[in-house]
Amino acid sequence: MHTASVLLSLVLFSAGLQVPVRALAGLLRSPKALLAGLVLHLAIPFVVIPAVAFLLHQTPDSDGGSGLITAMILIAAMPIAAGATVWTSKGDGDQPTMVGLVLVSTLLSPITIPFLISSLLPLLDSSYSKSLAATAHATQDGFAFVGVVLPCAAGLLCRLLVPPPRVDRLLAVVVPTALGGSLVLTYVNASGALGSFVAHPRPLLFAAALATATTVCLTSFTLGRIAARILRLNTSSASSLTLACGMNNSSASAVLIATALPDKPHLLLPVLAYGLLQKTAANRVVRRRAAPAA
Numbered sequence: 001m002h003t004a005s006v007l008l009s010l011v012l013f014s015a016g017l018q019v020p021v022r023a024l025a026g027l028l029r030s031p032k033a034l035l036a037g038l039v040l041h042l043a044i045p046f047v048v049i050p051a052v053a054f055l056l057h058q059t060p061d062s063d064g065g066s067g068l069i070t071a072m073i074l075i076a077a078m079p080i081a082a083g084a085t086v087w088t089s090k091g092d093g094d095q096p097t098m099v100g101l102v103l104v105s106t107l108l109s110p111i112t113i114p115f116l117i118s119s120l121l122p123l124l125d126s127s128y129s130k131s132l133a134a135t136a137h138a139t140q141d142g143f144a145f146v147g148v149v150l151p152c153a154a155g156l157l158c159r160l161l162v163p164p165p166r167v168d169r170l171l172a173v174v175v176p177t178a179l180g181g182s183l184v185l186t187y188v189n190a191s192g193a194l195g196s197f198v199a200h201p202r203p204l205l206f207a208a209a210l211a212t213a214t215t216v217c218l219t220s221f222t223l224g225r226i227a228a229r230i231l232r233l234n235t236s237s238a239s240s241l242t243l244a245c246g247m248n249n250s251s252a253s254a255v256l257i258a259t260a261l262p263d264k265p266h267l268l269l270p271v272l273a274y275g276l277l278q279k280t281a282a283n284r285v286v287r288r289r290a291a292p293a294a
Contacts, residue, residue: 009151014178015082016155033237045076066128077116078249079105091286093239213273221246250275
């Protein structure tokens with residue numbers, strides 16, 4: 001198995017283990033935020049990615065920015081990052097809603113990932129369209145289930161079956177180990193992206209990758225916040241909905257690029273940028289949520 005895939009499984013298992021599954025008990029009493037989060041998670045890519053594609057097609061880039069669009073499609077197609085539950089707890093958000101969103105989006109990912117990828121293929125030129133189509137087939141062949149669903153589900157199941165005192169001891173070992181694995185995974189992905197960049201510097205590509213990732217990330221968070229206001233959600237649910245709209249599993253998309261598109265390491269640049277940006281944006285959401293209580 002690919003080293004990056006093993007590290008991703010470790011990170012996802014740890015994330016699943018940290019999810020307080022029993023918090024789901026009260027979710028049925030107020031499912032509005034959960035349903036809204038799932039709908040927005042699937043709908044936002046169809047709004048944001050075409051808009052970004054239109055802007056990139058206006059640039060003088062020979063392929064109309066298809067490489068950057070491909071990377072953004074792969075990010076947007078991924079389930080909600082399990083780490084969003086940690087940010088939710090930091091901001092005293094609606095934990096049952098966030099847990100439900102992570103769980104359902106992850107379980108549905110073997111269906112939603114190839115669906116979103118296939119639906120957005122017309123935005124790309126022929127070469128990238130063919131590559132992404134092959135990637136969609138790879139997700140149907142097991143990446144989404146084996147690489148994303150199973151590790152996270154194993155962590156969730158372990159959390160349910162292991163007695164609470166032992167869970168605390170297990171977390172004390174698994175979380176630091178997974179943190180180290182996450183750092184190594186970031187290094188592995190970054191070395192693939194930055195290695196070719198250092199050998200053949202392309203400042204315009206770097207700037208374009210950063211600008212594209214920033215646009216998609218901030219727009220996704222903003223749409224989540226606007227939707228929460230329209231739905232008149234309370235502050236806890238609004239915070240969770242906003243995080244769910246902006247936080248996608250960028251690590252999974254990076255591993256998918258490294259394994260399914262090894263000849264296109266430059267696609268990792270916007271993915272790595274998005275991973276950093278979404279954590280920065282999540283921190284702002286959490287600080288805004290905690291501010292009134294300060």
